Amino acid sequence: MGLGHIHILQGGFIDFMRPGSPLVDYDKGTAAFWGTGDEAFEVTTIEDTARMTARVALDRDVKSGKFAFAGDRISLNRSLDIAENLCGRPFSRQSLGSEADLCAAMDSSDPQTRLFYAYQLYMMNGQTALDKLQNDRYPDIELTRFEDFVQALLG
Known part of the structure; x- marks a missing residue:
């Protein structure tokens, strides 16, 4: 048929890291995550x-x-460093365990929690890391950086 296909890849949604997120509690100044917290991943609104x-x-x-x-x-x-700076107070950081611990938690979780854990697993282990970004293809679209996203939310 001559139909093309495009696979849109944009990393995780920044929106999962907003106030009210299960990862970061901006009111209490706490964060709980799997891994060391130093694993880099891509995010987009x-x-x-x-x-x-x-x-x-x-x-x-x-x-x-x-x-x-x-x-x-x-x-x-890094996201917590930014949140600390914008909120003007420190955040406590708690690692819930390693990638193996996360996989074990996935195996014993209900389907909805398992899906959320899978999302975190692929953010943490780099398996779905993006390369050859085409951010500049449309110069009139300025993609939101994490710091700007959180700053706008915290007003």
């Missing part, structure tokens, strides 16, 4: 993902295959 996806869908010059973009590449520790 839901809004930016929608804008880029719409633009790619309308762009007849995009080649079939992978189209990757990301608002930021950050670690949980």
